[in-house]
């Protein structure tokens with residue numbers, strides 16, 4: 001019974017202009033299970049086509065191939081893969097070795113793909129190499145360094161390592177000199193004692209000496225079939241058990257691919273690392289910026305100073321603009337807020353008399369950049385004494401001593417003042433106010449509020465740098481006391497009693513400019529700052545509680561949140577971009593490796609093995625990028641934090657939550673690893689899945 005049979009097989013090629021060419025024309029051939037059978041013919045006669053069809057690298061146009069009496073057209077992919085790996089071996093004219101791998105590895109490969117352990121495969125390969133006295137020193141040489149004869153021998157040994165039943169050899173001696181040709185034929189002859197070798201050649205004289213049978217092919221037809229040696233009935237003994245699979249062989253190929261494409265992979269690693277580092281920094285920014293700003297915004301000496309007012313808004317018909325009318329609430333109205341009464345000192349707002357911007361003079365020079373800000377008292381419960389960086393905080397409240405903030409200090413230093421703590425400033429203001437008596441004789445009484453003071457700067461306080469301007473802080477309680485004792489000259493004489501500026505403001509109409517349309521509130525316990533935000537939030541319309549430092553802090557937080565949002569969008573885009581780049585890179589790697597993939601397939605590797613090789617290559621990239629980014633991002637965050645601290649005064653803006661995110665330990669690290677590996681796998685698999693199927697025949701065609 002024939003072992004392999006071609007039954008009425010035709011292979012037809014149609015050229016682009018429609019011309020039909022029969023590579024094989026109704027060929028019928030049977031092959032036994034052992035012996036060296038040569039197919040002889042001129043170039044273009046159809047020899048390689050026979051091999052391609054029998055090796056199941058191609059399909060006939062019509063007719064059938066039978067192996068062991070099975071029609072191969074019914075075979076599934078898995079069965080074909082097993083046939084390639086274990087039942088046949090093939091030696092190509094151009095060897096098709098993995099040139100970047102060693103002699104040993106090339107010979108071992110089919111055995112490794114079959115699932116043998118590395119040790120076992122190595123033993124088999126060495127035994128084969130020894131059987132043909134292959135020079136030992138070449139075992140670990142890369143195939144690209146071998147001579148043609150050596151390559152041919154390696155290719156033959158690779159074809160026989162899995163002890164297949166059939167070995168196809170397409171012009172095995174085509175590129176060899178005489179001595180090498182004879183050596184290879186000897187090896188093949190030896191093997192053919194219990195295996196079937198189908199050998200294609202155009203060298204009749206050499207082939208005739210070794211072949212058991214000669215099949216002459218001409219123009220795709222069998223011309224002559226000549227038996228030279230009658231073959232006995234010896235049975236092809238090789239038997240293949242199913243073995244447990246070992247997969248390390250793929251690692252070796254992946255690693256070698258990785259090294260071969262080092263520059264390209266380096267670019268992938270850099271791209272991925274940049275994306276990962278950016279992700280970590282953005283997460284760190286989202287995590288660290290809010291607490292950092294909150295903590296920093298408390299660094300304002302007047303954090304406990306608020307205003308309380310009543311605001312009624314009136315919309316204007318036909319316009320989007322509405323008018324806000326602000327008035328000072330009555331004292332009774334404030335009293336209804338127990339939280340306010342308990343937590344704050346309530347005082348009249350004397351800003352109409354002494355605004356933030358009086359005349360501030362250093363000698364003859366006006367310091368218009370400076371503002372003059374109230375704090376209630378220098379006592380430690382009203383201001384944070386830990387903010388002091390130089391000088392001292394006055395031990396008791398007075399109007400002669402003021403504190404300066406860092407910006408103001410730096411401003412004076414820039415002006416050439418060696419020690420700002422040594423200087424005095426002139427504060428002055430003159431402002432006329434009208435009092436309407438309702439008296440026809442004296443309807444209006446005019447008085448001038450005149451304030452002149454030489455103040456000494458005694459201490460410098462630290463302050464949130466962001467948007468900070470030069471400031472002087474004075475004691476408001478001292479100023480209040482001062483106003484108690486400072487009478488209005490004309491109004492006092494009109495009423496014929498002392499009428500102080502304090503009384504003038506306190507008794508003014510709530511919608512009079514002199515009332516400043518609000519009360520000042522001073523937090524009694526500065527150690528309880530966070531409650532201020534709650535108090536502000538709890539006040540309901542039409543009452544409004546405002547704190548300039550709190551507003552600044554809120555604005556900053558909004559800004560930072562908006563920035564975080566923007567960065568998160570960038571992050572999303574960068575992840576997609578990175579995946580695309582990785583995808584393109586692995587697609588081009590896959591495309592340029594088509595020949596290698598075809599060789600592996602021909603040796604029996606299946607689609608999954610090939611996928612694994614490319615996924616593994618990208619996994620190397622992913623793992624290296626992960627390691628780089630886990631090392632680089634903390635260092636970068638240190639640097640960025642240092643710069644932000646220097647420029648904006650915020651420390652720890654970036655705090656990468658490596659240890660715990662949303663209360664889950666190591667969520668960020670584990671999550672990032674999973675996402676990255678996912679991206680690596682998807683960006684490898686998708687392009688491979690989408691790329692066209694590799695044609696083994698085309699890739700392995702002897703050029």
Ligand code: ADP
Pocket residue numbers: 013014021022023041042043044045046047048049050
């Ligand atoms: P041999 O191996 O004997 O030199 P082949 O089997 O390779 O010949 O080719 C047989 C014939 O089929 C030749 O005429 C060749 O040009 C043609 N042929 C082989 N492969 C293709 C192909 N992919 N497309 C078109 N014609 C082909």
Ligand code: MG
Pocket residue numbers: 044047048049702
């Ligand atoms: Mg050929």
